[in-house]
Amino acid sequence: MDRPFSAACERNRGPILAALREWFADRRAVLEIGSGTGQHAVHFAAAMPHLRWQCSDRAEQLPGIRLWLDEAALPNTPPPLELDVGGTWPRGPYDAAFSANTLHIMAWEDVARMFERLAGALVPGGLLAVYGPFHRDGRPTSPSNAAFDARLRAQAAHMGVRDAAAVDALARLHGFALQRELAMPAHNLLRLWRLGAR
Template identity: 70%
Template sequence: MDKPHSPACERNRNAILGVLSRHFADRRRVLEIGSGTGQHAVHFAAALPALTWQSSDRAEQLPGIRAWLDEAALPNTPPPLELDVNGDWPSGPFDAVFSANTLHIMSWPEVQRLFARLPAVTSADAVLAIYGPFNRHGRYTSDSNAAFDAWLRSRQAEMGVRDAGAVDALAEAAGFSLLADVAMPAHNHCRVWQRLRG
């Protein structure tokens, strides 16, 4: 099959890699939630060979992810797993979790389920990194993010750019504390949390 391709992945991958190289440096097993095309998985796994990069997504996305993984033939990318936040989750523990451009696609109840399930699949000191657009104090951080939010909601009312404070509250409830909030190109951010032991 022809591999799926996301121009956005090509544009943002090196900026994200800079954050992951720092915060995943001592990690060993990463769960990527919502791997999409599979481009991020291949790029990050190639650049961070000490990590086992476990990609996952809904069933319809898995053939495209497999196409990227099969072509790259990296030793640290096991076959992608089916993961819908509303369904069954893989067994852990993972000591890192990564997700890009997913929170605004999910409904808010699905975002809540994602964070609520993290303690069951992560190690006691797991690191969580999420990339995408975020609002601040209920306000858009740019005109482009406001336009993006309007476009999302026109497609499906449950979608939308999430507020950083609301997401932080979900992370805290799951036992994760904010470590870093890194500004990225195109008015995006990469936010990093770590699970507090005990």
């Protein structure tokens, strides 16, 4: 099979990396949730060799991720793990987690499970960085995000752009406190939480 390719990953990897260089500078082990094609993992692991970058995704995504990891042959990217947020999670311990463009394709119940399970997979003080579109006060932040939300909901009833405040409430329920929100290209955000922060 050919390597899967995401043009969006190629466009957004630079701005995301610029933020992660700062926030993950003192981290050592990162769990990526929903690694997709594997492009982000290769780019970030090559640029931040102090990190052990652990890919994970549902079973059907793993062959494509392996193609990217095998070609890059980086020493800090172990084989990808099968991970469905409602299933068994790796023990870790991890001191950071990253996920891009996943919350809007998960059912809301799975978003809640992700925060619940991350609270057990991360060490105290662990960081979570999530990239993607968010609504503000229940409303889209741009016409393009409104159109994207409509396409998602037409595709499947469980999908849709999530409201930032609702996600923050879930995060707080499981011990995560929002640390920073960074504007990203194409009306996306990178939002960072810390486990056990006050």
